[in-house]
Amino acid sequence: MGDAVDLHSHTTASDGNLTPRDLVRLAARHGVRVLAVTDHDSTGGVREAMDEARSLASLEIVPGLEINCDVPGAEIHVLGYCLDWEAEWFQEFLGAQRQERRQRVYRIAARLAELGVPIDPDDVFALVKEGSAGRPHVAQAMVDRGHVKSVREAFDRYLSLNGPANVPRRRLAPVEAVRVIRRARGVPVLAHPGLANRDELIPELVEAGLLGIEAFYPEHSSTQIAAYGELCARLGLVATGGSDFHGPRVGGVRHPGTQPVPESAWHELRRRLASLAEEAPSASPAPGSIA
Numbered sequence: 001m002g003d004a005v006d007l008h009s010h011t012t013a014s015d016g017n018l019t020p021r022d023l024v025r026l027a028a029r030h031g032v033r034v035l036a037v038t039d040h041d042s043t044g045g046v047r048e049a050m051d052e053a054r055s056l057a058s059l060e061i062v063p064g065l066e067i068n069c070d071v072p073g074a075e076i077h078v079l080g081y082c083l084d085w086e087a088e089w090f091q092e093f094l095g096a097q098r099q100e101r102r103q104r105v106y107r108i109a110a111r112l113a114e115l116g117v118p119i120d121p122d123d124v125f126a127l128v129k130e131g132s133a134g135r136p137h138v139a140q141a142m143v144d145r146g147h148v149k150s151v152r153e154a155f156d157r158y159l160s161l162n163g164p165a166n167v168p169r170r171r172l173a174p175v176e177a178v179r180v181i182r183r184a185r186g187v188p189v190l191a192h193p194g195l196a197n198r199d200e201l202i203p204e205l206v207e208a209g210l211l212g213i214e215a216f217y218p219e220h221s222s223t224q225i226a227a228y229g230e231l232c233a234r235l236g237l238v239a240t241g242g243s244d245f246h247g248p249r250v251g252g253v254r255h256p257g258t259q260p261v262p263e264s265a266w267h268e269l270r271r272r273l274a275s276l277a278e279e280a281p282s283a284s285p286a287p288g289s290i291a
Contacts (some may be wrong), residue, residue, distance in 0.1 A: 004257035005266050006034040007062065008079065008191070008214065008242025013045030014066075016131040017247025020045035024052040026248075027256040028059050034064035034266050035256060036081060036242065041097040042132045043085040064267075066191060067097070067177040070168060074196045075161065078177040079214065079240075082273045083186025090184045100131045100170055107167040108138055108159075115164060117147040135159045135166070136246075139172045151250075174201060175208040182209040187272050189213065189240050193228065206235055211272050216241020216261045218253055239267045 010016030011023050018026065020037065023045075025134045027035045037049045046063045053061045063085055069076045073089040084090065102125070109121045124133060139154035148154045158165040172180070174190075189212035194198060202213070204244075214240070215228035233238040241261035243253045 003033045003263065004031050005261040005263055006032050006242045006245070006256045006259065007034070007064075007081070007189075007240050007261060007265065007269070008038050008066075008217075009035060009245045009256050010039050010066075010247075011037060011045035011049070011206035013037075013042045015134045015246060016045075017250060020048035021052040023245075023256065024056070024059065024061070025050050028053075028056050029189060030255045030257045032257040033058060034060050034062060034263075036064045036079075038064040038066045038079055038081075038242075040066050040068055040096055040134060041101065043091075043094065046085060062184075062269075065094070067180070068169070068171055069174040069177050070171040071174065071196075071201065072197055073161075074143050076174040076196050076198060076201065077191035078174055078181065078210075079189040079191045079226040080177075080181035080184070080186040081189065081269060082188045083181055083184040084188075085184065087184060090180075093180060097171075098132050104169045105133050105138060108135070108165055111165045111167055112138075112142070115121035115158070117142065117145075117158070117165075119145055119147070122175045137249075153184065174205055178205055178208040178210050182276075185276050186282065187211050187236055187238075187269055187276065189238070192217045192219065192244065194224045199231075202231070202235075206237070212240045212269065214241055214267070215239040216259055218243060218251075218259050238265060238272060240265045 011020045012146045037045050040047050043065050050061045053059045064081045067078045105121050105124050109119055112119055119141045119143050124137045127140055138152040139159055142148050142154045178188040188210050191214045208239055213228050215225050231240045243256055243259040245253045245256045
């Protein structure tokens with residue numbers, strides 16, 4: 001258990017419960033050797049995680065993020081690894097994504113008020129602090145106000161994809177997210193495809209520049225893991241994986257590294273990154289493109 005690879009985790013920079021430093025310490029205690037910090041629409045936790053890991057020779061931090069996208073009837077998430085995350089144009093892009101998240105909180109709060117379960121958006125933002133606002137924060141505010149007994153109940157009754165209080169966020173299409181990550185010289189990977197059930201979109205994502213699929217995932221069955229692994233082999237993609245850890249009291253994932261991921265996934269990801277390094281440098285997007 002001393003060399004676990006976990007390529008999917010969250011901190012307080014988005015909707016995780018642990019600070020980047022605490023996440024790194026917990027991962028190290030559980031034998032994680034390679035940890036990707038992949039907050040939603042934010043790289044705000046990457047620098048702090050790297051600083052903390054410098055005192056831990058056994059742990060390598062992979063800078064990344066997770067971009068939430070919409071398709072009809074489903075959410076698609078695209079992970080990006082080792083990208084030029086400090087580029088000014090890229091941070092402006094992420095800032096616009098987070099601002100839309102804030103506006104969505106106000107829209108959800110208005111809908112909840114109509115349903116007779118009012119919350120104060122300021123309470124939500126107090127939970128978020130510097131991170132990216134999302135439905136988990138709204139759910140916690142609902143718990144704090146006594147409207148529901150748990151975050152899970154808030155989602156089940158109000159905030160799920162088809163829930164009465166869920167207001168869609170204006171998001172990128174998955175193809176656009178893949179292109180943004182490639183433009184930032186990162187490796188784009190389709191996150192937990194088994195949750196979205198939109199595998200028919202994979203060919204167009206590959207055409208846009210997708211380089212991997214998250215096959216090893218806690219909520220994927222062994223059949224799904226094998227199927228996505230075979231699909232990666234057939235399409236020439238990297239089969240990656242991770243725990244999607246959000247905190248010790250969130251979901252069934254108790255700590256980083258709980259999802260077995262072959263070390264070869266990280267080696268192959270690095271090989272793809274090396275090939276991308278030979279492409280044109282990161283720059284401002286072309287006029288009319290997504291930014």
